[in-house]
Amino acid sequence: MNPVLHVSNLSIAFDIKGRSTTVVDEVGLYINAGETLALVGESGCGKSVTALALMGLIESPGRVNGGSVKLQDQELINLPESALQDIRGKSIGMIFQEPMVALNPLFTVGDQIGEVLLRHTSLSRDAVQRKCLELLDQVGIPDPARRINQYPHEMSGGMKQRVMIAMAIACEPMLLIADEPTTALDVTVQAQILGLIDQLQKDMNIAVLLITHNLGIVAQHADRVTVMYAGRIAESASVHDLFADPHHPYTQGLLKSIPRNGETGARLYSIDGAVPSPDQFPAGCRFSNRCPLVLEQCRESVPTMTQRQTSHYAACWQD
């Protein structure tokens, strides 16, 4: 079965002050229909930039520096802007991290959802209005008839995020990109929003790219995981395999760092050192200066991605 999204060797660079810094380096991933892939990593590892690149929303001084992004069979890199505009909102929907500021304060919620429909479908205004009400209901907003004419500032954060979701799925896209959709929300609302995404995925068979730094969310809502570190993929596996048998030392460190119930009195584990900034990436493996299992080889050459088990890959010189 063809994956809905297939990314290979994607590289993104930023040109600042005459220097070109590669922020995302040869990243690859794929998602099947109806599947949720979690893209995990620390702040600044390049996951959001990757997501924006999928939509062609990288703006100068950033630029895509190579690789391929295939939506079903269509190559998106180097597609002309007008074609990309047809795809955004229609075949790919995206929701962002801060719903508080991601909606235009001067337009009603109904206007903003309706805008997507008017842009990508040929529905009449009345039909659009009806569809908006349906969508508001579908995303779990009570009293849609009243809410549809409200402005963003009249809604709570959780409700705004639901509106964002409604906008993103209005045209029944194949792929939904959710960039840290719950980071800015209360914990109780988090669960609801993620649950909503799961439900919609089941109903509409959407592929979901869930970007997060929260392993708890990964465990509960993702089918597969890809771990990113300093712009490169470290490991990729099904959720079960990753948590049961992590191969990359970074992943191992992440999992060890999670405080567990019952381990009172023990010192909390944390990975030594800090994430290097893009202009200071070590040659060779980027994790080499923090890795507890580092070998000489790791400092010299970038490890290649090797298959460890079925559908479980890691980029590490250790086996």
Next chain:
Amino acid sequence: MRAFLIRNFLQRLLLLFFVSVIAHAMVHIAPGEPSEVDPANPRMKPEDIAKIRAAFHLDEPLHLQYVYWMRDLFTGELKSFKDSQPVLPKIAGRFVNSLPIFICATLIVWTLAFPTGIHAAVRRGSFYDRGSTFVAYSLISIPGFFLAYLVILWVVQQFGIPVIGMRTFGASEAQPWLRFMDRIWHLVIPSLMSALVGIAVLSRYVRSQMVDVLQQEYVRTARAKGLDNDTVIYRHALRNALLPFITMFGLMLPALIGGSVIFEQIFAWPGIGRLGYEAILARDFPLVLTINFIAAVLTLAGTFLSDVMYAMADPRIRLS
């Protein structure tokens, strides 16, 4: 929103009161203690002081002076020192003369400043952006009359556009159409000169507002919805960027009145600025104080209007 506006209005009435008090107080800075003639001030002769004392009832206690002034002002009793004509009609007449320049200048400013600012913001860092920035700063840095004289020299020599007064002498004999065109021609250069600094300042503000707005998240959301560039900029970004300018609307008037003093002098335009200047030269206190007061009143009215419009335009205020 209604409560907000009512409160706003009442506050402005209060401000109006204080404005009038301060305007009135100005008569007290001038001659020092009215009973003395300050030998260092060649502008205050004993007969002037006597006139002032009479007109402003300076022998009375302070608060009564104020009351008299207000009463005289509104009943038309307050008379100009120069020709003993009531003050308010004089001001009104000259204000009507100044109005065409104000309106034209404002139109020119807004028509030119917005596209320039928006274009510079959208193409931030480009040659157009940096070039227009430099031009804007240069315009702000030129003394108004310096530029005016340069322009007059060039314009009169090259194009023969009239620059003196409101109409050509003897034009009242001509047909209405010619008279109208004559008035328009006379309007061109003064309006343009009054507008130049406004264009520079406003286009800078527009640019910086647009730059801010373009970096907002909702612009990115709009793009992610597949909307084309024009829609993103002109429908989503611009409306948000434009909102603060509604408030600037009300503040344009005092700027125009202030600037009109110079430009009306240069172009011999019989407007309110020139009236004020002549009044100051003639030490015509009733007129001077009243003009200051009226100008402040107009500012208050203008800013109140701005607040009303802003409240209507921004749903965050409208619905609170």
Next chain:
Amino acid sequence: MAYSATTLDQTNSTIAPPDSPARQAWRILKQDRLASAGLIILAVLILIAIAGKWLTDTQTGFDPATVRLVDKLRPPMASISDLVPTEERPALGFYLLGTDDLGRDVFSRMLQGSVVSLTIGFVAVGIATVLGIFFGALAGYYGDKRLGFISVDNLIMRFTDVMLCFPTFFLILTAVALLPPSIYNIMAIIGLTSWMGTARFVRAEFLSLREQDFVEAARALGLPAWRVLFIHMLPNAMAPVLVSATIGVASAILTESALSFLGFGVQPPDATWGNILSDGKSYIFDAPWLFFFPGFAIVIVVLAFNLLGEGLREALNPKLRSR
């Protein structure tokens, strides 16, 4: 198993300590070419002004008041007539920038003018800044305290609003015209009518600074209020003040020239660029140098201040910190 969020923060992994805000701002300012040009022009101007003050005050060869009716309206680079006695000859041996209608050396007058114009600018802005900081700090810090039926903040802000109602230039003109003519009055009036913007900025900054922990800490240590306000809080609020002040000097110089145009500026024989320009307007055709030299000088200097001010605004912008 309960998984809690592992929030992994990015830390700065460079070894060197980060630059102080002042140094960061300086670095950014240097990169702005226009602002740097402005700064250089201003440095040169200040040197010229200092040299000019000394030269015009002490050296007879640079006396701006020497009248030489024999040599009136001479163009720039003109030689000195033989009829001019030696003690009245300009020091350079020729009229660098020409002479005016009274035979005074324009170069010397421009030198004197530079000093006076700059002085007016700096003193006026100094007054405005002090007033603005004073009112703004009080309004921002003590805002909620009530004096009878009105709060401090409200009181000060209403006063500011009232002052803002008057068209500034007209107000200045009225005041300057009513008072005895003197350079001090001009400086004072300009200063007294341009503090409102600074007051607003300072108030806004103080309102937000007031909530910060270091202010709490200072208060908890029992420091007197004036110390907290002016030694702890004020340095953090200086950014918009500096920007305002720089642009304010530019504006003051322009105002002074406008006042001179209307006849209410600094009186003769003292020279400012404003009044040289204003006098020169009668001679645009006969002696254009009398009009253009001071005019362009004003434009360049005011432009320099404006560019520097805008550059400072970018450099000190807290939203763009740690670049």
